[in-house]
Amino acid sequence: MSSFKRWCVKQSTALLLILVCLLMMAFLSVETRSFFSVKNVVNILEANSYRLILAVGMMCAIASGAIDLSMGSILSFSAICMAKAMKAEWSVAGSIMLSLALGMLMGAVNGSVIHLTRINAFIITLATSMLYRGLSLIATQGIPITKLPQLFREIGCGDIFGMESGVTMAIVITVLLIPLFYHTKWGSYVMSLGGNPEALKRSGVPIGLYRVSVFVLTGLLSAVAGIIVTARLNSAEANAGLSMEMDAICAVVMGGTAMRGGSGSLLGTVVAVFLMGLIRNGLTIMSVSSYYQQFITGAMMLCAVIIAEMRERRTRIG
Amino acid sequence: MEDLILRVTDIRKDYGHIQALQGASLSVKRGSITAVVGDNGSGKSTLIKILSGNIKPDGGSIQVGQESYGSLSIKNAMELGIRTVYQDLSLDNYKNSFENIFLGAELTRGPFLDRRAMKEEAGAILERINVAIPDLEEPVGNLSGGQRQGVAIARALRTPGKILLLDEPTAAMGIHESHSAMNILRSLKEQGMSQLIISHNIHQVFDIADYIWVMRLGRCIAGVATADTTPQQLQELILSRENQEVQ
Numbered sequence: 030m031s032s033f034k035r036w037c038v039k040q041s042t043a044l045l046l047i048l049v050c051l052l053m054m055a056f057l058s059v060e061t062r063s064f065f066s067v068k069n070v071v072n073i074l075e076a077n078s079y080r081l082i083l084a085v086g087m088m089c090a091i092a093s094g095a096i097d098l099s100m101g102s103i104l105s106f107s108a109i110c111m112a113k114a115m116k117a118e119w120s121v122a123g124s125i126m127l128s129l130a131l132g133m134l135m136g137a138v139n140g141s142v143i144h145l146t147r148i149n150a151f152i153i154t155l156a157t158s159m160l161y162r163g164l165s166l167i168a169t170q171g172i173p174i175t176k177l178p179q180l181f182r183e184i185g186c187g188d189i190f191g192m193e194s195g196v197t198m199a200i201v202i203t204v205l206l207i208p209l210f211y212h213t214k215w216g217s218y219v220m221s222l223g224g225n226p227e228a229l230k231r232s233g234v235p236i237g238l239y240r241v242s243v244f245v246l247t248g249l250l251s252a253v254a255g256i257i258v259t260a261r262l263n264s265a266e267a268n269a270g271l272s273m274e275m276d277a278i279c280a281v282v283m284g285g286t287a288m289r290g291g292s293g294s295l296l297g298t299v300v301a302v303f304l305m306g307l308i309r310n311g312l313t314i315m316s317v318s319s320y321y322q323q324f325i326t327g328a329m330m331l332c333a334v335i336i337a338e339m340r341e342r343r344t345r346i347g
Numbered sequence: 348m349e350d351l352i353l354r355v356t357d358i359r360k361d362y363g364h365i366q367a368l369q370g371a372s373l374s375v376k377r378g379s380i381t382a383v384v385g386d387n388g389s390g391k392s393t394l395i396k397i398l399s400g401n402i403k404p405d406g407g408s409i410q411v412g413q414e415s416y417g418s419l420s421i422k423n424a425m426e427l428g429i430r431t432v433y434q435d436l437s438l439d440n441y442k443n444s445f446e447n448i449f450l451g452a453e454l455t456r457g458p459f460l461d462r463r464a465m466k467e468e469a470g471a472i473l474e475r476i477n478v479a480i481p482d483l484e485e486p487v488g489n490l491s492g493g494q495r496q497g498v499a500i501a502r503a504l505r506t507p508g509k510i511l512l513l514d515e516p517t518a519a520m521g522i523h524e525s526h527s528a529m530n531i532l533r534s535l536k537e538q539g540m541s542q543l544i545i546s547h548n549i550h551q552v553f554d555i556a557d558y559i560w561v562m563r564l565g566r567c568i569a570g571v572a573t574a575d576t577t578p579q580q581l582q583e584l585i586l587s588r589e590n591q592e593v594q
């Protein structure tokens with residue numbers, strides 16, 4: 030098989046989703062006047078930048094045979110600490126550093142506990158998601174921290190290339206992840222953590238280090254998403270990012286990455302995030318109640334998973 | 348004293364109330380092919396995992412060359428020249444042949460994987476040991492059992508080692524493949540590589556091994572030179588009820 034053909038087979042879910050996206054866009058531009066404007070496309074990108082950042086992180090976690098249910102909570106707590114720091118006259122740069130460091134720290138805690146106890150990542154991150162969310166509530170007493178410095182808002186959602194800076198951040202992160210995930214030892218080991226961790230260990234690879242690094246990455250990306258969300262809202266709140274990890278999981282799975290890990294599709298994840306954004310946007314401009322969004326997204330995910338599983342059974346690996 | 352590459356003395360390992368190894372002792376002469384036979388659950392794989400550094404024994408000692416150890420880590424074992432083909436083959440089904448062969452020791456150019464170089468070198472190793480894999484880019488999960496064993500053996504032979512541990516390396520192979528695998532082991536022996544091979548195939552054991560250890564209930568109950576015994580006698584040893592300790 031030629032390597033291009035192999036790539037197409039591997040990315041068939043992503044390619045299928047691209048087709049769905051195109052159909053959806055064609056439909057929306059025929060049905061509505063306002064869809065196909067630069068402004069609206071920019072709108073979609075801006076509204077989904079942080080979702081993409083969360084989703085590509087989640088993709089790495091799922092490819093490693095794990096999952097990170099605490100991403101939304103990390104987003105919230107790191108953002109709250111950052112906002113508090115700025116309120117306490119810390120420099121904006123210092124506060125942002127703090128949030129990134131805290132994100133990585135919370136991720137490292139997740140990863141370390143999972144590695145040391147060998148308990149399922151699902152259970153551990155479910156617990157820490159409540160733990161971190163609890164810290165957010167305790168720290169704020171439920172009161173949002175608002176009126177953040179102008180410089181911070183410039184960084185978090187200021188204008189770059191005519192779009193909010195979050196879009197650029199999301200693109201840079203995704204583009205950096207392509208070589209990291211597909212062409213370095215790190216990416217290869219992360220996938221083997223999902224494929225056969227025992228084999229990886231027997232090859233002399235310190236699997237704990239890689240296990241932890243995946244969660245440090247998801248923690249870091251959660252914090253980055255937190256910066257964007259906080260800047261857009263001009264407010265850090267305890268319920269920020271609530272259940273956002275679920276949207277991320279949905280996008281990853283819809284994009285063709287199997288929950289059991291072993292491999293992952295970055296392209297599929299990106300396209301799935303965009304498609305979900307497209308659906309939300311389309312329903313909004315067609316003035317369909319947002320209550321339908323959940324239903325439609327759910328139905329699409331169900332179809333995507335069933336299609337993926339059917340194909341998997343035909344070309345069974347393992 | 349004979350020239351031993353490996354000597355295991357009184358190794359014990361418990362899994363809860365299951366005593367997988369209860370004081371097993373055996374030795375491997377330098378340059379020999381030594382076989383271990385025994386019923387299912389007699390502790391053969393456990394012994395291999397201890398020698399490859401995967402599990403720590405509860406007691407006993409392992410002598411490799413001149414040095415003696417209470418236990419080995421995976422890294423130790425590798426550095427000592429111990430190479431292992433595991434019973435479960437230890438392959439990542441989602442990775443292809445050359446990625447599996449280089450797992451944990453990937454070739455890189457700068458920070459990036461050098462897939463072309465790995466593919467080339469893996470192809471050369473596979474060719475050298477006569478394993479035919481039509482498409483090196485196919486995930487190993489889609490290969491046949493024999494091809495998968497070929498990949499696992501190729502990985503063990505990627506870098507030069509001193510002693511090769513094989514846990515039923517030909518169980519899934521056809522007559523042809525298994526025959527060529529035996530030829531590989533023979534030629535490795537000619538190159539001076541000592542081997543410890545686990546097999547349920549008495550025929551194969553007589554065909555290739557210089558020495559045979561019989562394991563039963565976590566102990567090595569007999570060690571014999573192939574030349575001094577017959578398949579009939581070996582069968583009786585494996586089936587024997589009494590715990591005759593022969594050293």
Ligand SMILES: Nc1ncnc2c1ncn2[C@@H]1O[C@H](COP(=O)(O)OP(=O)(O)OP(=O)(O)O)[C@@H](O)[C@H]1O
Pocket residue numbers: 362365366367385386387388389390391392393394434
């Ligand atoms: N991880 C484990 N946990 C608990 N018990 C184990 C474990 N691994 C092995 N055992 C037990 O230890 C005993 C020896 O197992 P081992 O795999 O070494 O046998 P074996 O001789 O390789 O058998 P086979 O010929 O079937 O491969 C068995 O009773 C097995 O059930």
Ligand SMILES: [Mg+2]
Pocket residue numbers: 391392393434514
């Ligand atoms: Mg066994």
